[in-house]
Amino acid sequence: AQSVTQPDIHITVSEGASLELRCNYSYGATPYLFWYVQSPGQGLQLLLKYLSGDTLVQGIKGFEAEFKRSQSSFNLRKPSVHWSDAAEYFCAVGLTDSWGKFQFGAGTQVVVTP
Amino acid sequence: NAGVTQTPKFRILKIGQSMTLQCAQDMNHNYMYWYRQDPGMGLKLIYYSVGAGITDKGEVPNGYNVSRSTTEDFPLRLELAAPSQTSVYFCASSYGPTGENIQYFGAGTRLSVL
Numbered sequence: 497a498q499s500v501t502q503p504d505i506h507i508t509v510s511e512g513a514s515l516e517l518r519c520n521y522s523y524g525a526t527p528y529l530f531w532y533v534q535s536p537g538q539g540l541q542l543l544l545k546y547l548s549g550d551t552l553v554q555g556i557k558g559f560e561a562e563f564k565r566s567q568s569s570f571n572l573r574k575p576s577v578h579w580s581d582a583a584e585y586f587c588a589v590g591l592t593d594s595w596g597k598f599q600f601g602a603g604t605q606v607v608v609t610p
Numbered sequence: 611n612a613g614v615t616q617t618p619k620f621r622i623l624k625i626g627q628s629m630t631l632q633c634a635q636d637m638n639h640n641y642m643y644w645y646r647q648d649p650g651m652g653l654k655l656i657y658y659s660v661g662a663g664i665t666d667k668g669e670v671p672n673g674y675n676v677s678r679s680t681t682e683d684f685p686l687r688l689e690l691a692a693p694s695q696t697s698v699y700f701c702a703s704s705y706g707p708t709g710e711n712i713q714y715f716g717a718g719t720r721l722s723v724l
Contacts, residue, residue, distance in 0.1 A: 539715035
């Protein structure tokens with residue numbers, strides 16, 4: 497069965513430090529991969545996506561993610577975190593053999609300290 | 611640009627009551643979705659629609675019903691509310707099939723069933 501795993505439930509990072517959020521998936525083919533961010537009381541906003549091609553993907557707000565097929569991973573990174581990056585981050589997988597099967601990970605809560 | 615609008619934002623129901631969660635989008639998207647978000651569980655798909663008059667069950671449809679009479683609206687109906695339906699509900703829409711198309715989310719409806 498397909499699955500999406502975000503191993504870290506909660507991460508605390510200092511403002512200005514780097515951030516890396518992990519995402520692993522289990523799927524028979526290469527899926528479409530997404531990262532969404534959810535600020536408190538808000539809906540989800542797309543940060544970036546990987547469909548094909550270059551495995552390093554740039555997104556909004558200074559985020560990037562790298563698809564590693566050999567590791568079935570799609571980790572999200574940001575070189576220098578801002579206080580406004582405090583939010584919950586979701587990795588999601590769009591399955592290529594079904595029009596709309598879309599699975600979300602459980603999310604990683606990011607806390608930014610001064 | 612409204613995007614995806616959900617009403618109400620908050621609601622408290624008593625066990626056995628019924629209610630309809632409203633969702634409207636103004637982007638002329640054919641695909642619409644209802645998710646529920648429980649703590650530590652990510653988002654689970656309840657129902658989805660590929661166009662007016664066409665709906666289908668997602669991962670967790672029990673206790674819910676939907677209809678799609680227009681492209682713009684996709685209401686979610688709870689007939690006999692149960693405490694297990696306490697959750698945050700998100701409506702989303704996309705131009706095309708979810709696999710490779712961005713989903714746009716509403717701000718959510720926080721529902722408590724007591």
